[in-house]
Amino acid sequence: MSANATNMSSVGSSSRKGRTGVKRDASKLIWYALLIFFSLVAIVPILWMVSSSLKTNLGVFMVPAKWIPEDPQWSNYLHVFTDIPFFTYFKNTAIITVLGIVGTVISSSLVAYGLSRIKFKGSNIIFYLIIATMMIPPQVTIVPQFLIFKQLGWIDSLKPLIVPEWFGSPYNIFLLRQFFIGIPKSLDEAAMIDGAGLFRIYWRIILPLSKPVLAAISIFAFMFFWNDFFKPLIFINDDSLKTLTLGIMDFKSSFNIIQWNYLMAASALILLPCVLLFFFAQRYFIKGISVSGLK
Template structure:
C-alpha cells in the first residue's frame, strides 16, 4: 500500500508519454499530408502562374524568358480591353451563363423533386432513362439539334444556348435527386397534414434545405457555360454575339496573334472562375458530400 502513490505516478507518466508520442505521430502524419497536397497543387498552380507571368511580358520576352518578367507590361491589359471587344463578348458570355444557371436551377430542381418525393408509376424506369442520356456526348446530338434549331429559325441567336437549360440536365437532376432523398420524408408529411401542396412543399421545405446542392449546381452550370466553345461555335454566326471563348479563338486564328494580349484576356477569363469557386467552395463540398448518402 505504501508504494501505491509511486505506482500511480509511474502509470501517469507512461500514459503521458504514450499520449505525447501519439501527438507527435499525428503531427508527422499531418505534415506529410500537407507536403503531398502542396506538391500536387503545384501541378495546377504553375500553369496559372505562367499565364499571369506571360500576360505581363513583351512579345519577344514571352518565348525567351520562362520566369518572372524583367519589366512588367501592365499596358497589355489596357490594350487587350481596347483592341479586343472584351466587354461585348463578356456581356454575351454573362447573359448566356446567367440564363444557363437560372434554367438549370429551375428545371432540374423541379424534375429532381418529382423523381425523389412523388410516387408515380414508372418513375424509376424513367429516371434510369434520364441517366442513360448522360452517356451521350454533345457531339452525338449536335447535328440533330442544329437541324432542329435551323427549322425553328434559332441559328444565329442566343436561343439554342439559353432555352435548352430550361429542359433539364441529367447530371444536375441526378445530383439533386440524391440530395432530396436524404431529406427526411417526415417533413413533407407534416407539411401535407398542414394542407400544403406539392409545389409549396418543394418551395418552402425542400429548397431551403438544399442550399449546398443548389450552389453546387450553380458552380457546375457556370463552369460549363463560361468556358463553352463548341456550343457558340455551332449555333452563333454573328460576330456581335460571340462569347469570350469563341472570340479568343477567332483572334488566335489570325496569322500573327499578339500572345501577351491573348494571355491577358485568358487571365481575365480565369479569375471569375477562381473567385466563384473559393467563395462557394463550402457549399460545393457539402453538396457533393451529401448527395450520395442515401439511396
C-alpha cells in the same frame, strides 16, 4: 515480478503507441506532399498565364523563362478592351450564364423533386435512363442538335446555348435527388395536413432546405456556361453574338499570328470571376457535394 511485468507491458504499450504515432505522422506527411505537388501542377499554368500577360509577345517565348517580368506590360490589359469588343462579348456571356443557371436550377430541381418525393410506376426506370444519358459524350449529339436548331432558325442566336438548359441536366438531377431523399418526408406530410400542395411544398420547404446543393449546382453551371467554348463555336458565327471564350480568338490575325500576351491577358480577365466565385462560395460548394441531407 508482477511489478516488473507491469512495467515491461507499459513500456511495450507505449512503444507500440509511439510507432503508431510515427506511422500516422509519416502517412500525413506523404499525403500533404502529394497534395502540395498536385496543387503546384494545377497552379503553375495559371501563374505562367498571369506572367505571360505582362510580357511582350516575344518575351512570352524567352528561354529561360522569366516568371517575373522586368518591365511589366500593363498596357496588355488595356489592349483587351480596345482591340476587341470585350464588353459585347462579356454581355453575351453574362446573358447565357445567368439564364443558363436559372434554367438549370429550376428544371433540374423540379425533375429531382418529382423523382424523389412523388412515387409513381416507372419512376426508377426514368431515373436510370436519365443517369444513363451521362455516358453519352456531347460530341455525339451535337450534329442532331445542330440540324434541329437549323430547322428552327436558331443558328446564329443565343437560343441554342440557353433553351436546352431549361430541360434539366442529368448530373444535377442526380445530385439534387440524392439530397432531396435525405430530407424527412414528415415535413411534406405536415405541410399537406395544413393544406399545401405539391408545388407549394417544393417551393416553400424543399428548396429553402436545399440551399447548399443549389449553391453547388449554381457554381457548376456558372463554370460551365462562363467557360464554354465548344457550343458557341458550333452555333455562333455572328461577331456581335460571340462569347468571351470565342471572342478572344480575335487576337489571331489573318496571317495566323497570335498575340499571345494579349490572349493571356484576356484569359486572366475571364478566369478572374471564376476564381472569385469559388473563393467566396467554397463552403456552400463543399456542403452541396457532401450530399448530407437534413441533419
